[in-house]
Amino acid sequence: MQFKIIKTDNYARLGKIAASRGVINTPAFMPVGTNATVKAMTPGEMKELGTEVLLSNTYHLYLRPGHDIIRDVGGLHRFMQWDGPILTDSGGFQVFSLAKLRKIKDDGVEFRSHIDGSLHFLTPELVMDIQGALGSDIAMVFDECTPYPADKEYALNSLMLTTAWARRCKEAKNDNQALFGIVQGGMFRDLRKQSAQELMKIDFDGYALGGLSVGEPKELMYEMINYTTPLLPQDMPRYLMGIGDLLDVLEAVAAGIDMFDCVMPTRNARNGTLFTSQGRISIKREEFKKDPGPLDPYCTCYTCMNYSRAYLRHLYLSREILSMRLNTNHNIHFFLEFFRKMREAIGNGAFNSFREEQTPVLEGNFNG
Amino acid sequence: MQFKIIKTDNYARLGKIAASRGVINTPAFMPVGTNATVKAMTPGEMKELGTEVLLSNTYHLYLRPGHDIIRDVGGLHRFMQWDGPILTDSGGFQVFSLAKLRKIKDDGVEFRSHIDGSLHFLTPELVMDIQGALGSDIAMVFDECTPYPADKEYALNSLMLTTAWARRCKEAKNDNQALFGIVQGGMFRDLRKQSAQELMKIDFDGYALGGLSVGEPKELMYEMINYTTPLLPQDMPRYLMGIGDLLDVLEAVAAGIDMFDCVMPTRNARNGTLFTSQGRISIKREEFKKDPGPLDPYCTCYTCMNYSRAYLRHLYLSREILSMRLNTNHNIHFFLEFFRKMREAIGNGAFNSFREEQTPVLEGNFNG
Numbered sequence: 001m002q003f004k005i006i007k008t009d010n011y012a013r014l015g016k017i018a019a020s021r022g023v024i025n026t027p028a029f030m031p032v033g034t035n036a037t038v039k040a041m042t043p044g045e046m047k048e049l050g051t052e053v054l055l056s057n058t059y060h061l062y063l064r065p066g067h068d069i070i071r072d073v074g075g076l077h078r079f080m081q082w083d084g085p086i087l088t089d090s091g092g093f094q095v096f097s098l099a100k101l102r103k104i105k106d107d108g109v110e111f112r113s114h115i116d117g118s119l120h121f122l123t124p125e126l127v128m129d130i131q132g133a134l135g136s137d138i139a140m141v142f143d144e145c146t147p148y149p150a151d152k153e154y155a156l157n158s159l160m161l162t163t164a165w166a167r168r169c170k171e172a173k174n175d176n177q178a179l180f181g182i183v184q185g186g187m188f189r190d191l192r193k194q195s196a197q198e199l200m201k202i203d204f205d206g207y208a209l210g211g212l213s214v215g216e217p218k219e220l221m222y223e224m225i226n227y228t229t230p231l232l233p234q235d236m237p238r239y240l241m242g243i244g245d246l247l248d249v250l251e252a253v254a255a256g257i258d259m260f261d262c263v264m265p266t267r268n269a270r271n272g273t274l275f276t277s278q279g280r281i282s283i284k285r286e287e288f289k290k291d292p293g294p295l296d297p298y299c300t301c302y303t304c305m306n307y308s309r310a311y312l313r314h315l316y317l318s319r320e321i322l323s324m325r326l327n328t329n330h331n332i333h334f335f336l337e338f339f340r341k342m343r344e345a346i347g348n349g350a351f352n353s354f355r356e357e358q359t360p361v362l363e364g365n366f367n368g
Numbered sequence: 369m370q371f372k373i374i375k376t377d378n379y380a381r382l383g384k385i386a387a388s389r390g391v392i393n394t395p396a397f398m399p400v401g402t403n404a405t406v407k408a409m410t411p412g413e414m415k416e417l418g419t420e421v422l423l424s425n426t427y428h429l430y431l432r433p434g435h436d437i438i439r440d441v442g443g444l445h446r447f448m449q450w451d452g453p454i455l456t457d458s459g460g461f462q463v464f465s466l467a468k469l470r471k472i473k474d475d476g477v478e479f480r481s482h483i484d485g486s487l488h489f490l491t492p493e494l495v496m497d498i499q500g501a502l503g504s505d506i507a508m509v510f511d512e513c514t515p516y517p518a519d520k521e522y523a524l525n526s527l528m529l530t531t532a533w534a535r536r537c538k539e540a541k542n543d544n545q546a547l548f549g550i551v552q553g554g555m556f557r558d559l560r561k562q563s564a565q566e567l568m569k570i571d572f573d574g575y576a577l578g579g580l581s582v583g584e585p586k587e588l589m590y591e592m593i594n595y596t597t598p599l600l601p602q603d604m605p606r607y608l609m610g611i612g613d614l615l616d617v618l619e620a621v622a623a624g625i626d627m628f629d630c631v632m633p634t635r636n637a638r639n640g641t642l643f644t645s646q647g648r649i650s651i652k653r654e655e656f657k658k659d660p661g662p663l664d665p666y667c668t669c670y671t672c673m674n675y676s677r678a679y680l681r682h683l684y685l686s687r688e689i690l691s692m693r694l695n696t697n698h699n700i701h702f703f704l705e706f707f708r709k710m711r712e713a714i715g716n717g718a719f720n721s722f723r724e725e726q727t728p729v730l731e732g733n734f735n736g
Contacts, residue, residue: 036682040689065657065682073660073678081674289433292441306449310441314404314433321408324689 001138001178001205003237007347011230011256014346017237019085019137020176021077022052026237026258027346029244029339030055030087031332032266035064036080039266040324041332043082049301049329050336053085053137055261058130059094063113063120067133075135087261088136090127090169092182093210093242096145104144104161124168132174140208140241141169143182148215155186163198170202178205180239183228186211187220192228206237209257213243222251229255246275246338246362250355253342265335269327272316275334279364283327288313301333302326369506369546369573371605375715379598379624382714385605387453387505388544389445390420394605394626395714397612397707398423398455399700400634403432404448407634408692409700411450417669417697418704421453421505423629426498427462431481431488435501443503455629456504458495458537460550461578461610464513472512472529492536500542508576509537511550516583523554531566538570546573548607551596554579555588560596574605577625581611590619597623614643614706614730618723621710633703637695640684643702647732651695656681669701670694 007014017024031038031046034057038046046054056076061067070079077083095102099111099120108123124142131139142165146158162184173179181199185191199207209228212221225240229252232238237258243249244262252260265275272283276296281288283295291309303312303326315323338358345354375382385392399406399414402425406414414422424444429435438447445451463470467479467488476491492510499507510533514526530552541547549567553559567575577596580589593608597620600606605626611617612630620628633643640651644664649656651663659677671680671694683691706726713722 035686035688036679037688037690040693042690042693064686065678069658069678069682072658073676079676079679079682290437290440308441308447310433310437311404311447314437314447318403318432320403320405321689321692322405322410325408325410325693 009346009349009351012253012346012351013256013258014343015258021137022084024052024085025343027253027339027342028053028259029335030261032261032263034060036061036076040328043080049332053087054082055087057094058088058127059091061134062130063115067130071133077135085137087138088131088134090140090142091122092143093145095122124165125172128169128172128174136177138178138180140180141166141182143184143210146184146186146211150186152188155188155191159184159191159195166199167202180204180206180208182208182210184211187216187224189227192224193231196228196231200233206239207232208239208241210241225252226255229257265331266328269331270324274327275331279361283312283316295330301330303330377714377717377719380621380714380719381624381626382711383626389451389453389505392420392453393711395621395707395710396421396627397703398627398629400629400631402428404429404444408696411448417700421455422450423455423457425462426456426495427459429502430498431483435498439501445503453505455506456499456502458508458510459490460511461513463490492533493540496537496540496542504545506546506548508548509534509550511552511578514552514554514579518554520556523556523559527552527559527563534567535570548572548574548576550576550578552579555584555592557595560592561599564596564599568601574607575600576607576609578609593620594623597625633699634696637699638692642695643699647729651680651684663698669698671698
């Protein structure tokens with residue numbers, strides 16, 4: 001995997017990751033395909049929308065269908081018929097947020113499956129084996145996601161565990177797979193710095209910020225992003241895990257982050273919340289009942305080119321599967337277009353004016 | 369609307385309906401788009417699969433979003449972006465099977481909505497107005513679906529009501545819309561004959577058999593189909609409502625039926641039951657867990673050309689929306705291909721051997 005910075009605009013970076021299965025233009029948005037599919041979408045549709053990289057979840061695929069099955073049928077790309085780059089997370093966050101009866105030990109984490117209550121024990125080595133079986137292009141180290149709030153002692157012990165596990169993951173690294181470290185350290189600047197330095201000594205192909213957007217106030221999250229990001233190597237990709245609110249994305253890109261993933265566009269779509277050039281729309285609103293116009297008159301996606309708000313509202317209220325399809329298609333298009341325009345702005349040295357222009361739109365709710 | 373018989377093979381007929389929005393080759397299968405969408409599918413996908421006509425439900429669209437809204441946005445074709453022919457049923461069957469607290473009066477039927485319990489009164493004139501608002505290519509008369517079992521007195525009164533309503537529907541007929549009568553009469557040959565004769569006197573563009581597959585034994589249903597179908601005009605389309613089990617289709621085509629609709633391919637798809645050249649498959653079965661092969665090695669649909677049984681099983685067990693999409697795509701393809709091959713067989717005077725060849729496949733359940 002190679003990373004090249006094409007242009008910087010203050011701290012914001014325009015770059016390219018050359019992965020074995022294709023180029024990823026950064027700042028990049030990675031749509032989430034938790035169960036080996038982006039919910040409601042085919043891989044062909046994702047490609048047509050301009051997706052360059054998908055994220056898939058190690059925790060979910062380990063539990064179902066099981067990584068051995070995916071290995072047997074030729075890996076995740078073949079299983080789900082996506083031939084572009086895939087980043088797999090390590091399961092650290094899901095063990096923290098989804099699993100039950102979690103017990104953190106030096107060796108790994110014992111937990112019960114959120115699906116069937118079965119008992120499991122994930123170790124750094126097993127997590128690397130799972131990601132190897134999946135055959136993703138970029139793997140993540142197994143980390144402990146430090147909860148919020150956590151006192152300094154807890155956060156320190158947690159980051160030391162993450163460092164130790166990161167070292168073990170590096171030793172168990174798979175061939176032909178890039179490996180990223182994950183910076184923890186809770187909400188403490190010095191611990192974030194310590195975590196970053198320890199990981200950099202181990203030497204990874206890229207670095208992520210973890211343990212953010214876990215309940216802390218936005219200002220605290222922004223402080224951690226702005227403080228930690230410049231500590232990471234200039235010449236490697238930087239990934240802010242699980243964050244996709246576009247206002248947060250603007251803040252993070254301004255700090256020098258290159259990669260993002262989030263379920264926001266897909267989950268919101270299924271709940272009827274749609275992103276438009278005039279702000280967010282809740283498609284179920286009465287005012288759209290007879291509205292013959294497109295969701296967003298400035299949008300060129302399949303949904304907006306073909307269907308009326310009246311139809312989209314009807315599908316949503318009827319709980320039709322096509323509602324989730326059309327809404328997801330639109331929101332993914334919106335996110336990828338947003339990132340494309342943001343990259344263009346950085347390329348033109350105009351990131352700040354892009355940010356100023358987009359902020360009121362992103363803050364707004366459309367009122368018909 | 370014009371109907372031409374190209375070839376007959378005993379009672380089986382190969383024909384063409386030239387509707388204003390396109391040609392329908394008969395025997396035809398009409399996939400069901402209840403809420404102005406075939407569940408999980410886009411109209412473009414339905415067209416690519418070779419769909420020539422869709423059925424949509426008057427009862428559902430009247431209740432939600434309301435026919436006035438669809439009229440206001442330019443009719444059902446525009447609303448759902450399907451530019452081929454649409455047949456709308458009359459709501460008679462849904463009032464019978466879905467609505468609550470149904471009261472049948474001379475003038476029409478009072479009932480409560482299955483969605484929100486609201487009170488409604490459907491009359492023949494209102495049903496024609498609704499179908500006019502939808503702008504379907506073929507409308508159906510409002511009928512009373514005679515329940516099973518019904519004694520002869522009930523069945524006679526019911527058919528007389530259906531005849532009276534059929535006459536009122538004919539008087540309220542919309543321009544540029546074909547109108548089909550619906551033969552009732554319960555399980556009584558003489559009443560079926562009486563119903564057919566009364567409707568033929570009113571003179572419709574086609575004739576349907578209603579009130580079948582409502583709980584009666586198969587032999588009785590087959591007896592009614594075989595007895596009634598030849599009583600209908602030779603030179604007009606004959607439609608067997610709501611029946612799509614392919615064994616029943618073979619029986620009915622042998623009797624001279626031209627049109628069918630059924631939720632079976634779409635509903636079964638969502639439940640994980642898939643039609644293949646080797647019989648039905650339940651995709652959730654353990655034996656498909658690691659199966660790298662396609663659902664049906666002889667099938668050329670998108671699902672079979674791209675995905676493994678292992679993946680389809682995983683999607684189904686994970687309740688992914690893509691599961692419903694891929695399964696529906698496959699089942700619709702299977703049904704449309706079945707009808708295409710059946711038409712080819714009739715054209716070649718080989719319907720009987722087609723029927724003999726298909727029967728064991730349709731009866732079979734695939735065992736891996």
